[in-house]
Amino acid sequence: MQDTELEKTRARYGLLAVIISNVAIAVVAIFGVWRLDGDKSVMVGVLTAAFTAVSSMTTAYLGIKAVSNTAKSMAAQDRTGTATAAQQQNP
Incomplete structure (x- = not known):
């Protein structure tokens, strides 16, 4: 339990960290674009970098969380299977 x-x-604090980081990246990107005043090529670079950072961070968190959940599930299943096998051997 x-x-x-x-x-x-x-999980809550990990997700909170990812959300706060993504918001911070978005704020910095918006501020950067706002301050550039029309330099289109630099704006595209800033927005591309921000999008890449946000998507990479979110994907990494979700991937790590999925692998962690799978490993935990497999370990629980292995413990249950081992306990059942032991009970069957020792009636």
Whole structure:
């Protein structure tokens, strides 16, 4: 039960960190575009870099979270299978 609460807390704070980082990147990109006053090629570079950073960070978080959940599920399944096999061997 305590492991579940710990995992929920980690997921919340991890997602919060990703959201705050993405918002910070977006604010800096918007400020940068606003300050450039019409230099289109630099604006495109700033927006491209910002989009790349946001998408990379979000994808990394979701990928790591998915792998973590899969590993945890497999470990739980392995423990259950081992316990069942032990019970079948020792009736």
